[in-house]
Amino acid sequence: MLEEEFVTLEIGKTKHIALVAHDGKKQELVDWCDRNKEILKGHFLCGTGTTAKLIAEKTGLPVKGFCSGPLGGDQQIGAKIVEGQIDFMIFLWDPLEAQPHDPDVKALLRIAVVYDIPIANNLATADFMLNSKYMSEPYARKIENFNRTIQQRVERMK
Numbered sequence: 001m002l003e004e005e006f007v008t009l010e011i012g013k014t015k016h017i018a019l020v021a022h023d024g025k026k027q028e029l030v031d032w033c034d035r036n037k038e039i040l041k042g043h044f045l046c047g048t049g050t051t052a053k054l055i056a057e058k059t060g061l062p063v064k065g066f067c068s069g070p071l072g073g074d075q076q077i078g079a080k081i082v083e084g085q086i087d088f089m090i091f092l093w094d095p096l097e098a099q100p101h102d103p104d105v106k107a108l109l110r111i112a113v114v115y116d117i118p119i120a121n122n123l124a125t126a127d128f129m130l131n132s133k134y135m136s137e138p139y140a141r142k143i144e145n146f147n148r149t150i151q152q153r154v155e156r157m158k
């Protein structure tokens, strides 16, 4: 285990989905969630504060809300990805609007790639993801074996 370059982590049949949208994209995401609520109701949902509340109000689905994005919500979601508690994300970031918390946005997108979770940044991708066969079965994602990396670094720093 310590020697292997990659480890596999399972995304269960029930996904832990983060829903995040910048202001210019919130309506799009809320409407998409409403259209897809029959599928989404079979999964655990969470999101940044404002997005989560808007989706919960419109769809009636339970959506756990973290802090608002600019107040650290993106970072909270990133931390949950690292901890394995979020394994699927729809993040409609706005390509036409500068964000005060751009470093947090980038950090979240980066960590989602590092941990090999499915991420959609537009509705077309979200539609393809939601209609994937993997939505109703487990999926093995492959991530760098960080224990090995730490061990190697510790050896090198001695």
Ligand SMILES: O=C(CO)COP(=O)(O)O
Residues within 6 Å of the ligand: 020, 021, 022, 023, 047, 048, 049, 050, 051, 052, 067, 068, 069, 070, 073, 074, 105
């Ligand atoms: O800014 C966001 C993501 O970067 C979203 O935050 P809110 O859902 O609180 O508006």
